[in-house]
Amino acid sequence: MMEWATILMICAAYLLDLIIGDPRWIPHPVISMGHSIKRLEKRIRSHVLQPGHLKKAGILLPVIIVGGSLLITWALLRGLYMIHPWLATGAEVILIATTIATKGLKDAGMEVYNHLNRGDLPAARKALGMIVGRDTAHLDEPEVVRGTVETVAENIVDAIVSPLFYALIGGAPLAMAYRAVNTLDSMVGYKNDKYINLGWASARLDDIANFIPARITALLLVVSSWIMRLDYKKSYRTIRHDARLHPSPNSGFPESAVAGALGIRLGGENAYNGVVSFRAYMGEYSRPMDKGDIQSTVRLMLAASLLFLLLSILTIWSIGGTLWG
Template identity: 55%
Template sequence: MWIYSWQEIVSMTIAAIVIDWIVGDPKWPTHPVIHIGRWIRGIEKMLRKDTDSPGWLRAKGIVLTVSTIGISFLSVMVLIMAARSVHEWLGYAVSTWLISTTIAIKGLKDAAYLVYNPLRKGELADARKYTGYIVGRDTDELGEEELTRAVVETVAENIVDAVISPLFYALLGGAPLAMLYRASNTLDSMVGYRNDRYRHFGWASARWDDVMNWIPARLTGLLLILVALLQPSLSAKRSAAAVRRFAHLHPSPNSGIPESAVAGALGIELGGLNVYGGAASERARLGWPLRPRTQRDIVYAVRMLYGVSFVVMGGLLCILLVLLF
């Protein structure tokens, strides 16, 4: 599998998860995602012109997408090969660190708790501010229920983007393929919008991200149902039913799966009215409103996030034992 055997890749992926559990996702100047973001902004500035037709914008968006994922993949491949040429264990260390930078379990938890902690203290202004860091909707007027919804939706959706997808691609092709995925997701988060500026230029990036997440999103749905089955306070049956009933209503072919699974497991409704730049937008409602949303739902969503990572870790350890013995 690219440079390493599957046994080596599984071992490095396990180590990367542990690193992320402990260290998280510090925004060091050397963090690969920072460099990917700078590349995207630089290429966008070079390619875009106000006079471009929609067709030209789409074509240039394809150039942006292909160049970004290609450079990300090849750069990591070259870096690992250079590290291996110095020493085999340096190659392992570099590969493991790079895989760990593509996942964000602790970072996602920390972002959720930046909102939960002020909510718990009744400090709505701070809760709104920190929610605005992780969602695109207007947060200035949101109350506790809507702030909770925003955070739970973000945690649920990012179980795919920040956990299962990068791990899925790491197992398929090590750090180079995991970084290719992270570049794809970064493209989507920066230019994959359906607004006037990016509707055409970001089209390729958004569609490519949908393709990359298609299988991982469905694996995530299964994992979330399993996590709900393992936690007595959650409902696996309702989680599975919510995925079947509501996931296809979401505008994304992937995000509706984890959001529906979490909503069903918790017995709450996600989705509804969002406001973006003062303009109201009705999103599909997912799950059944069996009870009002409360700030504790943020804690439950984070527990489901970690539950998924624990199940994945357990599965990888079992695979490694089989490969070793």
């Protein structure tokens, strides 16, 4: 019965996020994580200067931030449970919802689409610049579309499937621990001079945490493309051929799945602070990208997330039937 309670909490959290997202007037745990990461980084750097020692100290970031997030969430829920079980259940639903960003990801993608649909390319560039690290000020419309599709596809893992996956295993404490892992990676997991030593452990932990969810997401996107009557066969072939070409061990899986399903080619040249870098192509070039590809990617994202919930229900039902049968 505990497994079914977890499923119900996860479904409720997913719907809560889908309906209201992350209202700005409600304090978000990720903000607290960010402040804690900055404070801890500052303290480490004030005491550790040598690169070798800084690399060892980098292990402290995930140990303290991830471990602290898990323990604080567990202690909070434990205390609320002692007051009343329903209070703890409600809090757990809300906490899990804060680790998901289905509505936020959908809204971010559709904001770019809506600007393009109105013919306002400068506003679309600006909206894209809010969700990517690349330079967007001079992108043409197909490149704005590419950036949006890549970002939405990649974040299906980070923003939806991974937190749901860990919530399914360990409820809000493990989901919050995952969100801490992801926040650390977004803040210090860079291979530049500043973070190559301090951030290596955080970046590696993020790769490990997303390894299984990324591959589950890719398969869910293939099924979603079949449901949506897109090219599911090409989606699967593109995953097999191109997913591992991505510099990230995980991001290539959802991106290649979407590229194959839509019959477009992702990847290419991106500029970061004026420095141009090349990312391996995913998918075959068959046509220029257009704004409709953003809509299709958002729909694939929603379909894949709903399929994950259905898969979770079927898994729990199967396990429950085995245990009780």
